[in-house]
Amino acid sequence: MQQLQSLQDQLAVVLEALELPSEPKSLYEPISYTLANGGKRMRPLLVLMGCKVFNEDVSQAIHPALGIEVFHNFTLLHDDIMDNAPIRRGKPAVHTKWDSNIAILSGDAMMILAYQELCKTDASALPLVLDVFNKTALEVCEGQQLDMDFETAENVSISDYLNMIRLKTAVVLGGGLKVGAIIGKAQSEQADLLYDFGLNTGIAFQLQDDILDVYGESHKVGKQKGGDILSAKKTFLLIKAMELANGEQAASLKGWLQSGSEMEKVQAVTEIYDQIGIRELAEARMWDFYDKGIASLNQLEGNTEWIELLRVFSRQLMHRES
Amino acid sequence: MQQLQSLQDQLAVVLEALELPSEPKSLYEPISYTLANGGKRMRPLLVLMGCKVFNEDVSQAIHPALGIEVFHNFTLLHDDIMDNAPIRRGKPAVHTKWDSNIAILSGDAMMILAYQELCKTDASALPLVLDVFNKTALEVCEGQQLDMDFETAENVSISDYLNMIRLKTAVVLGGGLKVGAIIGKAQSEQADLLYDFGLNTGIAFQLQDDILDVYGESHKVGKQKGGDILSAKKTFLLIKAMELANGEQAASLKGWLQSGSEMEKVQAVTEIYDQIGIRELAEARMWDFYDKGIASLNQLEGNTEWIELLRVFSRQLMHRES
Numbered sequence: 001m002q003q004l005q006s007l008q009d010q011l012a013v014v015l016e017a018l019e020l021p022s023e024p025k026s027l028y029e030p031i032s033y034t035l036a037n038g039g040k041r042m043r044p045l046l047v048l049m050g051c052k053v054f055n056e057d058v059s060q061a062i063h064p065a066l067g068i069e070v071f072h073n074f075t076l077l078h079d080d081i082m083d084n085a086p087i088r089r090g091k092p093a094v095h096t097k098w099d100s101n102i103a104i105l106s107g108d109a110m111m112i113l114a115y116q117e118l119c120k121t122d123a124s125a126l127p128l129v130l131d132v133f134n135k136t137a138l139e140v141c142e143g144q145q146l147d148m149d150f151e152t153a154e155n156v157s158i159s160d161y162l163n164m165i166r167l168k169t170a171v172v173l174g175g176g177l178k179v180g181a182i183i184g185k186a187q188s189e190q191a192d193l194l195y196d197f198g199l200n201t202g203i204a205f206q207l208q209d210d211i212l213d214v215y216g217e218s219h220k221v222g223k224q225k226g227g228d229i230l231s232a233k234k235t236f237l238l239i240k241a242m243e244l245a246n247g248e249q250a251a252s253l254k255g256w257l258q259s260g261s262e263m264e265k266v267q268a269v270t271e272i273y274d275q276i277g278i279r280e281l282a283e284a285r286m287w288d289f290y291d292k293g294i295a296s297l298n299q300l301e302g303n304t305e306w307i308e309l310l311r312v313f314s315r316q317l318m319h320r321e322s
Numbered sequence: 323m324q325q326l327q328s329l330q331d332q333l334a335v336v337l338e339a340l341e342l343p344s345e346p347k348s349l350y351e352p353i354s355y356t357l358a359n360g361g362k363r364m365r366p367l368l369v370l371m372g373c374k375v376f377n378e379d380v381s382q383a384i385h386p387a388l389g390i391e392v393f394h395n396f397t398l399l400h401d402d403i404m405d406n407a408p409i410r411r412g413k414p415a416v417h418t419k420w421d422s423n424i425a426i427l428s429g430d431a432m433m434i435l436a437y438q439e440l441c442k443t444d445a446s447a448l449p450l451v452l453d454v455f456n457k458t459a460l461e462v463c464e465g466q467q468l469d470m471d472f473e474t475a476e477n478v479s480i481s482d483y484l485n486m487i488r489l490k491t492a493v494v495l496g497g498g499l500k501v502g503a504i505i506g507k508a509q510s511e512q513a514d515l516l517y518d519f520g521l522n523t524g525i526a527f528q529l530q531d532d533i534l535d536v537y538g539e540s541h542k543v544g545k546q547k548g549g550d551i552l553s554a555k556k557t558f559l560l561i562k563a564m565e566l567a568n569g570e571q572a573a574s575l576k577g578w579l580q581s582g583s584e585m586e587k588v589q590a591v592t593e594i595y596d597q598i599g600i601r602e603l604a605e606a607r608m609w610d611f612y613d614k615g616i617a618s619l620n621q622l623e624g625n626t627e628w629i630e631l632l633r634v635f636s637r638q639l640m641h642r643e644s
């Protein structure tokens with residue numbers, strides 16, 4: 001899609017032009033390293049698309065979009081410390097390449113840099129944009145905390161889990177779209193519709209991630225197949241399986257989850273999932289959220305070309321195999 | 323000073339009324355714990371005093387002042403992780419009472435809460451207030467990074483050191499006063515004068531801290547006397563002593579600094595300081611900065627009562643023994 005490529009190009013220009021101080025090196029080098037390490041740049045693209053629905057001119061949205069991207073990368077940087085994850089996008093995470101202290105502090109500085117970019121919003125839209133952003137950013141922290149809490153929690157229900165992924169993953173998609181809409185001078189209820197579109201499709205994307213971890217083609221997923229099973233992560237699939245398993249299945253599941261981390265474990269747990277029909281249940285729930293998001297999109301009154309592009313973009317994300 | 327007490331009371335009311343969500347507990351309890359743990363609340367007081375110089379009504383400055391206090395407490399929380407400091411204001415630091423992950427994330431959330439309070443600034447002043455705050459916050463990170471870098475650096479000059487304490491400690495005093503002045507509708511050059519007052523007296527306060535660590539009365543200082551010497555911290559006193567020491571003194575200093583951490587070490591290093599006359603040199607430099615700050619204050623054109631209160635307040639801080 002040529003129109004999206006053009007927006008990505010504009011984002012690349014401002015990202016390239018983002019001038020970081022040169023000193024102290026140990027503070028700013030990890031930030032340059034993080035921001036140069038790519039990623040899909042989906043979140044800033046959504047900010048610009050959200051703006052485009054209501055305003056052809058996105059020039060006022062570019063820096064706030066960059067702010068959302070810098071914020072997202074800050075959360076990954078700090079999450080990697082907390083999750084003790086050594087690799088990010090195929091390269092050593094900042095806390096591995098440098099150390100935890102440097103990762104904490106350069107992450108802090110990135111959050112401030114994110115605000116600096118967001119503050120380049122036109123003064124008339126600034127209070128509203130920051131309201132949305134502050135709320136969203138705090139929710140992302142809540143989501144990460146719940147994710148950590150769930151590791152040791154005895155009982156995590158499907159509704160707990162959906163709430164966690166809503167906060168950790170989905171609100172920033174909704175929030176980004178809404179920020180774009182506000183800068184594009186959308187009416188408040190229109191901006192909220194875009195938010196709901198981002199929020200619900202965002203939950204669908206995360207459910208798809210859970211499904212692909214088990215049922216994706218691993219070379220396309222780009223990470224170890226069954227990683228969630230190996231680490232006994234309480235995903236939608238596992239929580240639902242524990243909910244529906246009969247006595248024998250539940251005992252078997254528990255036994256496997258407490259065992260080591262071999263491919264045998266992935267196979268055995270997947271077989272139980274298949275007996276219960278977890279894939280179909282997860283996919284049904286995923287499409288429910290997706291359809292709910294699309295229903296909000298359908299109510300939008302804005303530039304039809306860009307509404308259509310949002311629909312196509314989200315559909316493509318739902319048919320990804322990685 | 324009754325006027326200052328009245329401002330402190332107003333601050334206490336909004337701090338008390340700060341409503342944090344109740345869930346997730348593991349995110350918000352450490353924040354309540356941190357904010358309830360007192361401190362002198364000097365920074366938010368400076369915001370209000372900065373406003374008072376130009377405007378009798380400080381109601382618009384209260385929430386931004388609270389934002390500065392929340393930000394300051396966030397930096398302490400993250401610094402304690404990085405410095406591996408187990409105690410803060412006589413109580414277990416958050417990373418000790420909970421754990422590092424919780425301290426990282428609740429610190430992140432505190433920074434967002436700080437922005438939320440700052441964003442309650444009247445829309446007309448908001449862009450300027452956030453400009454000052456973003457710049458200040460980033461400088462505080464730079465100061466902390468330099469402080470960490472200096473631990474292992476071979477050569478730290480007096481000018482490096484003064485730059486570090488300017489960033490780590492002084493800019494937030496200047497920045498807080500300037501935020502208050504902007505909200506009080508001060509002219510730009512007037513706000514800058516207040517900033518310079520805060521910046522230079524802030525450097526003086528930190529130099530005084532360095533001096534009190536060695537020459538203060540320990541029961542008043544409230545912490546172990548000579549703590550900086552025991553940890554061989556490169557303070558103004560140590561850097562200056564190394565600069566001026568003759569061959570024998572330098573060798574002796576180095577020897578003692580590499581030794582264990584007994585009171586003997588504090589005594590020996592202090593004796594070398596005394597031979598060189600470090601206390602007088604440090605005090606002279608401290609008063610230079612203090613006088614420079616007061617010179618800016620003297621140029622201010624605002625409410626003379628509040629200018630006088632700022633003078634008295636800063637003078638009292640300079641005659642403290644703890």
